[in-house]
Amino acid sequence: MNGGQDLGGMHGFGPVVAEPNEPVFHAEWERRAFALTLAMGMPGGWNIDMSRFARENRPPGEYLAMSYYQIWFAALESMMKERGLVADDEIDAGHSLHPPKPVKRVLSPDDVLKVLHRGGPTERETNTRPAFKSGDRVRARTINPPTHTRLPRYVRGHVGTIERVIGCHVFPDSNATGAGENPQWLYTVRFDGRELWGPDGDPSATVSVDAWEPYLERAEK
Amino acid sequence: MSGHHDHDHHHDHDHSELTETQLRVRALETVLTEKGYVDPAALDLLIETYETKVGPRNGARVVAKAWADPAYRARLFKDATPAIAELGYAGRQGEHIVALENTAAQHNMVVCTLCSCYPWPVLGLPPVWYKSAPYRSRAVSDPRGVLKDFGVTLPADTKIRVWDSTAEIRYLVIPMRPAGTDGWSEEKLADLVTRDSMIGTGLAKSP
Numbered sequence: 001m002n003g004g005q006d007l008g009g010m011h012g013f014g015p016v017v018a019e020p021n022e023p024v025f026h027a028e029w030e031r032r033a034f035a036l037t038l039a040m041g042m043p044g045g046w047n048i049d050m051s052r053f054a055r056e057n058r059p060p061g062e063y064l065a066m067s068y069y070q071i072w073f074a075a076l077e078s079m080m081k082e083r084g085l086v087a088d089d090e091i092d093a094g095h096s097l098h099p100p101k102p103v104k105r106v107l108s109p110d111d112v113l114k115v116l117h118r119g120g121p122t123e124r125e126t127n128t129r130p131a132f133k134s135g136d137r138v139r140a141r142t143i144n145p146p147t148h149t150r151l152p153r154y155v156r157g158h159v160g161t162i163e164r165v166i167g168c169h170v171f172p173d174s175n176a177t178g179a180g181e182n183p184q185w186l187y188t189v190r191f192d193g194r195e196l197w198g199p200d201g202d203p204s205a206t207v208s209v210d211a212w213e214p215y216l217e218r219a220e221k
Numbered sequence: 222m223s224g225h226h227d228h229d230h231h232h233d234h235d236h237s238e239l240t241e242t243q244l245r246v247r248a249l250e251t252v253l254t255e256k257g258y259v260d261p262a263a264l265d266l267l268i269e270t271y272e273t274k275v276g277p278r279n280g281a282r283v284v285a286k287a288w289a290d291p292a293y294r295a296r297l298f299k300d301a302t303p304a305i306a307e308l309g310y311a312g313r314q315g316e317h318i319v320a321l322e323n324t325a326a327q328h329n330m331v332v333c334t335l336c337s338c339y340p341w342p343v344l345g346l347p348p349v350w351y352k353s354a355p356y357r358s359r360a361v362s363d364p365r366g367v368l369k370d371f372g373v374t375l376p377a378d379t380k381i382r383v384w385d386s387t388a389e390i391r392y393l394v395i396p397m398r399p400a401g402t403d404g405w406s407e408e409k410l411a412d413l414v415t416r417d418s419m420i421g422t423g424l425a426k427s428p
Contacts, residue, residue: 007354008335008358008361009361013353013359015370016359018350018371019348022348024271027243029242032246033246034268035265035267036246039263040253043259044258048389064354068352070242073246086256090252094248094252095255096256100257106257112266116313119311119313119314119315121389122316122317150335152387154361172388197362201362204381205382206380207382207383207384209385210390211388
């Protein structure tokens with residue numbers, strides 16, 4: 001979606017300011033919101049692309065006004081409500097008021113380090129061949145899906161060079177809607193600064209994105 | 222993505238929406254615990270892991286080893302994920318890692334314009350600025366300007382390569398080894414490797 005999360009190239013946010021000491025968390029609720037989000041992935045049954053969409057799927061003004069973990073927490077609440085795992089009256093009451101829904105698995109303390117160490121690899125076996133090879137010129141397609149996508153607006157319509165064929169990976173645009181993993185070839189595509197930003201771009205800079213094959217078409221130039 | 226104006230709950234004195242957030246998070250945790258969806262001990266362990274165990278010291282060890290051990294360096298640039306796993310760092314948000322070599326000719330810098338993708342096993346959780354709108358908006362369009370915000374000025378003939386982490390590939394910058402460190406142990410070298418130097422918004426410290 002063309003939402004508040006797609007920030008590449010926007011103006012007006014001011015300089016990057018690092019905070020002193022940089023604590024990992026800034027309040028106890030941030031710790032709990034972070035851990036709840038990670039722990040609920042297992043019983044909740046959603047995937048990372050659904051989580052990302054739940055975070056970005058709000059009015060841009062709202063997205064930009066919220067702090068990072070406020071966005072995480074709001075997404076967690078909405079994903080649980082959508083699945084009937086929790087209801088508003090329960091959060092208001094601060095207690096469970098309805099019987100729990102059966103869930104597949106709950107994250108036990110014994111499993112935490114194992115689960116983190118395993119992670120969630122996204123590369124998949126395939127018997128298809130990649131359409132592009134290193135050095136090919138490609139254009140990022142002009143697409144504007146209202147659903148989740150990982151093709152940022154600032155590269156759409158622009159021509160770049162395939163730098164690396166990464167492998168076949170879960171396709172977020174499908175995975176986020178529940179349409180399945182639909183693995184696709186993934187490439188690193190490099191763009192010149194001037195191609196992306198015109199005369200305002202830095203001629204000594206290049207920018208790459210990792211783009212799945214459905215995002216790309218062959219370019220002539 | 223506004224800044225953090227909240228305080229630790231022990232001395233939270235205003236009745237802001239953040240206080241409401243705090244109450245709501247607490248309420249939700251209670252509900253989920255009562256329903257049996259989460260085990261509070263697992264939550265504690267998740268927090269402890271990312272607050273005290275996993276952090277940029279891991280990445281610094283990888284960089285120091287790459288500086289000191291040519292065979293390791295070769296393995297790291299060939300396929301970083303198993304090379305990093307040799308040191309015990311692997312898993313969530315680091316399933317597919319690529320190491321990027323900074324040289325006098327090319328400086329690499331990593332961003333996630335769409336969210337906050339970051340190589341957790343080697344750098345820990347990202348700092349606030351990495352997740353913030355100023356960095357995510359300008360890293361791709363004005364990387365030299367962003368570097369200036371960090372007090373870094375690169376030679377004009379150094380090319381800048383920005384990596385937008387739009388997929389599940391995570392990028393770790395291997396900064397240039399500072400001069401005057403010949404013969405240093407890996408442990409001593411690791412002290413020169415800053416977190417920002419592994420994102421590409423900084424350089425390694427000079428001895």
